[in-house]
Amino acid sequence: MAHLDSPDRLAAITPSLTRLDDDDEVLDACVAEAARIAEVPIALVSVLMRGIQVFRAQRGLPPELATSRATSRAISFCTVVVQEELPLLVEDAPNDTRVPQVMVENYGIRAYVGVPVRVHGQVVGALCAVDVVPRRFCKDVVVAMKRLASRVSARLAALDAVNRAPGEPIDPEDLDTRARRLVEDARLVECALLAIEPVLAPLAAAPVPCSALSETELRADLRAAIRCYEDMTIAVQNLTAEAARVFADESEPRLARVRLEAQALEREMSEIGPMVLLARGVLTKTLGLEAACKGAKVLVGAFGFHAAALAAARRLIEAAGHAMSEVSS
Incomplete structure (x- = not known):
């Protein structure tokens, strides 16, 4: 189980992973594919920081969340994915005690499937697909999401490499x-x-x-x-x-x-x-x-x-x- 505030985990989250003024075509394509695979209106790549989760890529969010591209970490379903370092399936969120209810009450979230995203061995966030109606996700969806999360992880690692250039004498x-x-x-x-x-x-x-x-x-x-x-x-x-x-x-x-x-x-x-x-x-x-x-x-x-x-x-x-x-x- 991961500790959300582990120094190693937070150190893996360099600014290129959380930059919100820089859309990335690869990550955008991944969330579009996640939405298609799961047949849902909303898909995200989240990165969980100390106080918030930022959406490094997103599809289908309501206007204010598409603008801020973040929520508090404390109310995030993705927090469970990062803590457990395992996929999370939620079929009926209002009746699921594992997940916070703030997003259920404010945005009508009902179903969720999320898988871990890793950078340098640390789970920094999740690739997730979200629906506003209760539903089940089959095993094939989870397998496909895991495969897609590997592409997300590779892309984030490539973006991160810019922050780790060697110094000069x-x-x-x-x-x-x-x-x-x-x-x-x-x-x-x-x-x-x-x-x-x-x-x-x-x-x-x-x-x-x-x-x-x-x-x-x-x-x-x-x-x-x-x-x-x-x-x-x-x-x-x-x-x-x-x-x-x-x-x-x-x-x-x-x-x-x-x-x-x-x-x-x-x-x-x-x-x-x-x-x-x-x-x-x-x-x-x-x-x-x-x-x-x-x-x-x-x-x-x-x-x-x-x-x-x-x-x-x-x-x-x-x-x-x-x-x-x-x-x-």
Whole structure:
């Protein structure tokens, strides 16, 4: 049985596995095939992070979930697949004590078949097919889903390879300069995280009556929050790329820790993404406020992203500071 918060499992979830602004043709084809095999309207590739599950590929989701591409991990059927590291078949969800009932009540989920997806030996998520009516899935469906999950696993591993490129040899004086720059950039991310939280909090503070939120009043704040998040995302991606190039020396633990903490920060930032996508949907009017609130309701358990991302930024600052001490000693 897998531990959801095992360091090894979470370390296998690199940013390329959770990037929601980058559709992938191979994964999209896999979910389309899963829906066809199981003869259902909904199919997903989920990746389970610390607070949320993200949908790396999806087909057939309602608008707000297709926008946020995530739910809280605590209410996910896929959590059972990851924990047990085995296929899960649910024929009548309202009467199945193994699965959380939030998605049953909010979205009418009735049937589910999910199989594990592995990257570097770790179960990072599931390939699943979902129906809104009770039904049985035959053995052939499970066999075909397992075969398809192998393709999903191979594709995710290929995407992940980008994050594991070897570092470059760096002159010690240049290393000190680049470590100082990394600290400055991480501090800017820290400040931005402190600024963005109160803006997104109203959407996440379910159960907030939608009538209590004025779309007009939120518009300026949402626009500022989205721009802030987009700037942060670029900064963190640059931080991670720089750390991978410069601080990848496994023989020097202080240097290697900088790379690992930068990756951890990008992972935590990924958990903010779904809430920002909902905010963008409201801003662009592709989603009504009521639909956005409904989507936020099934993300509310994951709103601890703020504390987790702040902690990750501060750990990166500390690690880069230690790296500078290593160089000067």
